[in-house]
Amino acid sequence: xxxxxxxxxxxxxxxxxxxxxxxxxxxxxxxxxxxxxxxxxxxxxxxxxxxxxxxxxxxxxxxxxxxxxxxxxxxxxxxxxxxxxxxxxxxxxxxxxxxxxxxxxxxxxxxxxxxxxxxxxxxxxxxxxxxxxxxxxxxxxxxxxxxxxxxxx
Amino acid sequence: xxxxxxxxxxxxxxxxxxxxxxxxxxxxxxxxxxxxxxxxxxxxxxxxxxxxxxxxxxxxxxxxxxxxxxxxxxxxxxxxxxxxxxxxxxxxxxxxxxxxxxxxxxxxxxxxxxxxxxxxxxxxxxxxxxxxxxxxxxxxxxxxxxxxxxxxxxxxxxxxxxxxxxxxxxxxxxxxxxxxxxxxxxxxxxxxxxxxxxxxxxxxxxxxxxxxxxxxxxxxxxxxxxxxxxxxxxxxxxxxxxxxxxxxxxxxxxxxxxxxxxxxxxxxxxxxxxxxxxxxxxxxxxxxxxxxxxxxxxxxxxxxxxxxxxxxxxxxxxxxxxxxxxxxxxxxxxxxxxxxxxxxxxxxxxxxxxxxxxxxxxxxxxxxxxxxxxxxxxxxxxxxxxxxxxxxxxxxxxxxxxxxxxxxxxxxxxxxxxxxxxxxxxxxxxxxxxxxxxxxxxxxxxxxxxxxxxxxxxxxxxxxx
Numbered sequence: 001x002x003x004x005x006x007x008x009x010x011x012x013x014x015x016x017x018x019x020x021x022x023x024x025x026x027x028x029x030x031x032x033x034x035x036x037x038x039x040x041x042x043x044x045x046x047x048x049x050x051x052x053x054x055x056x057x058x059x060x061x062x063x064x065x066x067x068x069x070x071x072x073x074x075x076x077x078x079x080x081x082x083x084x085x086x087x088x089x090x091x092x093x094x095x096x097x098x099x100x101x102x103x104x105x106x107x108x109x110x111x112x113x114x115x116x117x118x119x120x121x122x123x124x125x126x127x128x129x130x131x132x133x134x135x136x137x138x139x140x141x142x143x144x145x146x147x148x149x150x151x152x153x
Numbered sequence: 154x155x156x157x158x159x160x161x162x163x164x165x166x167x168x169x170x171x172x173x174x175x176x177x178x179x180x181x182x183x184x185x186x187x188x189x190x191x192x193x194x195x196x197x198x199x200x201x202x203x204x205x206x207x208x209x210x211x212x213x214x215x216x217x218x219x220x221x222x223x224x225x226x227x228x229x230x231x232x233x234x235x236x237x238x239x240x241x242x243x244x245x246x247x248x249x250x251x252x253x254x255x256x257x258x259x260x261x262x263x264x265x266x267x268x269x270x271x272x273x274x275x276x277x278x279x280x281x282x283x284x285x286x287x288x289x290x291x292x293x294x295x296x297x298x299x300x301x302x303x304x305x306x307x308x309x310x311x312x313x314x315x316x317x318x319x320x321x322x323x324x325x326x327x328x329x330x331x332x333x334x335x336x337x338x339x340x341x342x343x344x345x346x347x348x349x350x351x352x353x354x355x356x357x358x359x360x361x362x363x364x365x366x367x368x369x370x371x372x373x374x375x376x377x378x379x380x381x382x383x384x385x386x387x388x389x390x391x392x393x394x395x396x397x398x399x400x401x402x403x404x405x406x407x408x409x410x411x412x413x414x415x416x417x418x419x420x421x422x423x424x425x426x427x428x429x430x431x432x433x434x435x436x437x438x439x440x441x442x443x444x445x446x447x448x449x450x451x452x453x454x455x456x457x458x459x460x461x462x463x464x465x466x467x468x469x470x471x472x473x474x475x476x477x478x479x480x481x482x483x484x485x486x487x488x489x490x491x492x493x494x495x496x497x498x499x500x501x502x503x504x505x506x507x508x509x510x511x512x513x514x515x516x517x518x519x520x521x522x523x524x525x526x527x528x529x530x531x532x533x534x535x536x537x538x539x540x541x542x543x544x545x546x547x548x549x550x551x552x553x554x555x556x557x558x559x560x561x562x563x564x565x566x567x568x569x570x571x572x573x574x575x576x577x578x579x580x581x582x583x584x585x586x587x588x589x590x591x592x593x594x595x596x597x598x599x600x601x602x603x604x605x606x607x608x609x610x611x612x613x614x615x616x617x618x
Contacts, residue, residue: 001254001573043493068254070245070538071546078496102379102539103244122573125254141574145552145560 001124002047002143003068004135005076006114007061010092011053017090021056024086032083039079044144045072051087059087064135066143069110069126077105156351158366159393160203162610166216166282166508167370167395167533168203168349170341172331173214173284175291176321176510178399178529179298180603183226183278184306190227192305193217194617196281196298202610213294214284217613218397218605221248223278224390227616233386242382246537247396250275251602255542257549260571262599268312268401269600276310277603280399282531291320312401312601319401319529321510332444334511335404335526336566336596337434339444342459343484345369345504359462362501369506370395371535377500380535393609398505398541400530401601407521409596414519420581420588436581437565439478447474469556472582476556479566483544485554494553503540506533527597537604550575570595 011021024032028051040046049063065072077084077100085097094108115126116133122141124132139147160168183189201207201214219227221243230239240248251274253264267274281298285291295318302309311318324333332339345364346357357363367375371391374383380396382388417429424432431454435441441450444459451473464487468474474481481488485502489495513526534540543553548564549572551557563572565579570593580589608616 039496043496044491045493066552067546070252070255071542072493072497074497074539075493078499079493101381101383102536103242103381103383106245107241143552143560149558149560 001068001122001141002064002066002135002137003124004116004133005061005063005065005069005109006116007109007112008114009059009061009087009090009094009112011057011059011090012092013057018056021053021059021090024090025053032086036080036083043075043079044148045075047144051083059090061087064137066145069113070106073106073109074102076109077102154351155353158203158349158351158370160349161205162393163203163370164216164395164607164610165201165203165205165207165214166397166531167506167607169207170344170508171201171207171214171284173286174323174326174331175285175288177283177285177291177295177298178319178321178510179281179283179295179302180277180310180312180318181279181281181302181307182272182276182310183223184308186226186228188306189223189279190617192301192307193227193279193613195301195305197610197613197617200610200613213290215294216282216607218280218282218399218607219616220275220277220279220603220605222275224606224616226278229390229612229616230387233390239382239387239390242384242387244381244536244538246542247381247604247606251398251604252542255538256545256599256602257569257572258599258602259569259573261595262569262571262597264602267599267601268310269314271312272310274601274603277605279307280603280605313525315525319512321512321529324511324515334528335406335513335515336409337442338438338440339442339459341507342440342444343462343480344506347506361462364504368504368535368540369533375535378535379539390612390615391606391608392612394612395506395533395607396535396537396541397508397605397607398530398532398534398537399601399603399605400528400532400599402527402530403525403598403600404527405521405594405596405598406516406526407519408594410517411519412594412596416590419590420583436475437478437579439474439480446480447478470582471556472584475579475581477551477559477562477565477579479548479564482547482551482564488554488556490553491555498539498543503543504534505540505544507531508533525600527600533607565590565593567597569597569599 045066047064052060088094088097118134120132126132199215225236230236283294323331332341334340346361348355348363349366355363367378371380413430417433421429421432440446441454443454443456445454446463448463448468449458508531510529532541547553548567551562552560559576561574561576563575570577577593578589578591580587
């Protein structure tokens with residue numbers, strides 16, 4: 001079952017942090033993107049992923065991935081430490097990524113997650129008994145592994 | 154450096170299953186705090202701990218577990234900021250109701266049907282588990298528990314339709330019969346070898362892997378175990394306790410027997426019917442019903458091999474033990490996890506300590522008699538999400554290793570076929586080609602799950618005060 005991660009992080013607005021944000025934007029393609037690409041490709045858990053900065057005030061990590069938040073949040077913590085370290089160092093009110101363990105990363109991720117509008121058409125719940133937001137998929141709820149298996153045929 | 158564990162501070166069930174012929178599992182909702190504390194105070198001296206010789210126990214064996222609501226009601230957090238502060242540091246897997254998606258609990262196994270709809274998992278504050286060697290001992294111990302509960306204002310939650318607490322009973326006379334489960338399998342093999350005393354020289358026999366104790370009791374911080382809460386003072390509440398997932402599971406014996414009869418000829422047309430049924434049962438479990446591992450003896454039972462260590466290096470394709478056999482899912486041994494799961498589990502496959510009791514009368518044949526029978530599973534670990542829930546996720550969908558070519562495959566014995574997009578098929582590689590059995594029915598129904606803490610004796614004393 002595919003789930004949406006809409007992680008939306010308020011960014012520190014002090015001059016030092018904003019300078020680091022510009023460095024992140026400048027260096028993302030060469031410094032972070034290759035690592036992200038390899039980790040996510042190898043995982044066969046993530047369908048799509050991108051990082052977006054909005055007006056230098058918010059940063060979003062947007063992915064569609066297999067499994068639920070409870071099962072697979074830990075994957076993101078373990079697979080993308082450099083990316084999340086860079087991002088969390090710019091996040092307002094967040095501890096340094098290096099201080100985060102499974103429980104605290106899960107908690108922060110949950111607090112930064114924003115529900116999509118609408119209602120999931122397959123009844124998916126967010127773990128608190130609330131129906132998840134709408135996520136369109138042209139492939140139904142086929143997993144990454146299923147799709148890749150079909151493409152290899 | 155060796156760090157000996159004070160076993161007298163840890164409940165006995167953590168160290169080993171209780172090999173008693175009779176058990177009863179009481180579920181309680183607390184009344185007021187003073188009464189709940191008095192109940193715990195009365196029973197803590199009776200709790201069986203790891204310092205007691207279980208070969209010569211002084212009466213019934215007793216263990217107590219407490220839920221998140223139960224800890225709060227017993228005042229566990231009163232002096233350390235209250236439940237509001239505790240909520241910030243405990244993990245969701247203990248605080249939240251059992252997670253249906255993680256459990257693969259869909260269809261008739263979904264939580265709305267649990268506990269015969271008499272109560273919810275969140276109503277369970279405290280459980281008492283009593284293990285006895287005779288029905289008379291069990292009756293007497295049960296009366297003591299219930300009298301104490303009544304005196305102290307605890308309300309017993311009875312989930313069964315026969316009005317009794319879940320009552321375990323060995324299916325055949327001890328000692329060998331203590332291993333027997335419905336479906337006919339023997340159980341209890343390949344429990345993790347735990348380095349309880351952190352001894353650098355600890356070497357399990359037969360080349361078996363050693364597991365750090367921090368994976369099964371909440372001890373000093375272990376990066377690979379991730380047990381919570383991490384910091385004091387809340388760590389003190391759970392220190393040297395263990396989390397335990399209690400799972401009440403009905404086994405559909407008649408359906409299983411029918412499945413064996415109907416499908417055995419498909420996988421072994423050259424064998425006599427009964428032999429083919431035994432082979433099919435073995436292929437689904439990964440062991441013959443006497444415990445013989447298929448990897449070590451693919452053609453016949455050889456019970457002297459049941460406790461022998463093995464791996465899958467010589468059986469990568471699953472021609473001896475099918476890839477999707479139950480034991481190969483819940484303990485993959487040397488079979489690699491896929492890239493994504495390898496990141497999450499750098500120390501290898503998560504494990505749990507399996508404790509539990511069969512309950513309900515034995516059934517032969519294919520006619521269901523309407524009686525409840527199955528297993529009350531108790532799965533002990535230090536991180537429920539990381540250990541227990543990942544195993545139940547993989548039972549529901551075997552998408553954790555590249556060894557599985559069916560991304561929607563399932564455990565043939567224990568999965569709910571109502572899991573979305575489940576393939577409901579089981580492939581058995583064979584010398585003359587693979588045989589795929591399809592439309593596999595449900596063989597189990599989850600009837601209730603509770604996530605609890607088996608507190609240390611020190612914590613039980615603290616909760617009593």
